[in-house]
């Protein structure tokens with residue numbers, strides 16, 4: 001009921017259209033009821049007077065009414081369709097908008113395929129109901145009520161006999177409604193699984209092919225596809241059985257009328273015309289009786305779909321923006337973690353007592369074993385997640401007191417896994433700074449050592465890159481991400497330096513690009529490379545969610561502890577690889593130079 005009311009609430013935004021559609025529905029019902037009534041009078045007139053004059057008049061009247069009925073039916077259908085389309089448009093946009101606002105904490109627990117299914121198939125289910133069920137349902141109710149009242153006024157005994165089937169239809173409708181609802185919910189869920197398999201398969205095509213897993217993928221898809229089909233058949237079966245039963249009840253009622261009505265005509269207590277009207281009125285019920293099952297089916301589907309849509313619309317984002325949050329301008333870049341604790345769920349804390357200060361324009365290298373919490377620490381800065389204890393400040397301001405948009409404008413991220421949109425190179429570089437003038441885009445591309453490559457393409461900056469940037473090499477994707485961040489020009493930078501292995505020339509280009517990028521920004525490097533660690537202004541060594549050592553390379557390497565172990569086991573062997581090809585400096589402090597050796601440094605012992 002709550003879902004139905006909310007869907008009606010969406011429709012009520014267009015109340016003029018809705019009311020007009022209902023006005024057309026009332027007109028269609030009235031005209032539909034008038035025709036059998038006039039036909040009854042016509043039959044009586046012919047029998048009584050034997051003249052054709054009144055017949056011609058009544059026939060013309062029926063013609064006029066039929067035309068009017070046609071016009072009203074057109075209005076009803078058109079307005080219903082338009083209403084359905086508009087409501088679907090609104091729901092789809094509200095859904096998408098909500099998805100954009102929900103934080104990582106929500107998305108971590110969802111499957112993209114399922115969310116896509118909610119945004120498409122579920123919205124479509126709701127649209128069909130609004131367009132059909134909401135309007136036609138009213139027509140059906142009006143017609144049944146109208147026919148019942150007319151029949152009862154004409155001959156209540158005969159009416160009661162002929163309408164004896166109505167309670168059966170109501171009972172049947174009520175029972176299948178529950179069954180249909182359960183069935184549609186299961187079908188919607190399976191459809192979500194099906195979309196997830198499809199989406200993952202398409203996104204992971206390279207892995208599927210590399211592991212020759214086509215058969216496995218087909219099996220997974222087939223399983224969910226057959227489940228979807230099974231629930232679809234069940235819905236059709238329920239609808240077909242109900243339609244047949246309802247038809248049976250209706251025809252039974254018509255038989256009763258013919259039998260008892262015929263007897264009444266014979267004994268003179270009813271005219272021929274009244275009997276004809278009665279039978280025609282019963283005929284009018286055929287449409288709503290047949291439609292009952294369809295409407296119940298459409299209603300059940302819409303309620304299940306509505307539930308799935310409202311689940312997302314009502315979802316609370318774990319990261320919320322305060323009402324009076326400040327829209328901050330460009331910050332200086334002093335970042336401070338004050339006794340921060342965090343867990344992805346309340347049961348398992350991931351970070352405990354993390355406390356450090358990253359002064360403006362310094363480079364902080366974070367290292368530690370896999371799962372020690374390095375990524376988690378940096379993801380707290382742009383508020384992908386919120387701390388559970390303590391606080392993080394930027395220039396002394398608690399980051400929960402500022403708007404998410406203004407905070408994120410100040411924090412740039414260059415990840416190892418660069419996401420490229422299916423668009424032009426220019427649009428991809430300007431993602432996040434869409435209004436940036438072309439000169440700035442070119443300047444960023446030049447600084448990222450990508451300009452020459454772009455210029456060598458036939459369409460230059462307007463060259464389209466394939467889905468997820470498949471037409472670009474790993475090194476080009478990475479430099480594009482650097483150009484994107486350079487254009488954003490954030491004072492705080494998060495960098496995952498685990499560049500996939502590339503050739504020396506590309507490595508050199510990336511190193512130059514990063515050199516430019518890092519200048520003058522407070523930089524957090526998730527350190528996978530020797531020089532990121534060795535030349536950082538501060539090194540944080542993490543273990544099981546805690547900072548176990550903190551300092552600069554020279555200090556840490558001279559005392560026994562986790563850093564010394566990592567250095568001896570994994571960093572020192574890298575030293576022979578370093579050939580001093582360049583450096584990344586931290587805003588001219590001199591201390592921070594992050595050089596990129598040709599081989600990826602494997603701090604954790606994994607490649």
Ligand SMILES: Nc1ncnc2c1ncn2[C@@H]1O[C@H](COP(=O)(O)OP(=O)(O)OP(=O)(O)O)[C@@H](O)[C@H]1O
Nearest residue numbers: 108344350368369370371372373374375376377604
């Ligand atoms: N989205 C998430 N939901 C639940 N747990 C998570 C999530 N992301 C990470 N974790 C868990 O939090 C812990 C810290 O993970 P994190 O990614 O911060 O480690 P890391 O040091 O960056 O590891 P790596 O070097 O392997 O990337 C791990 O135990 C991990 O399983």
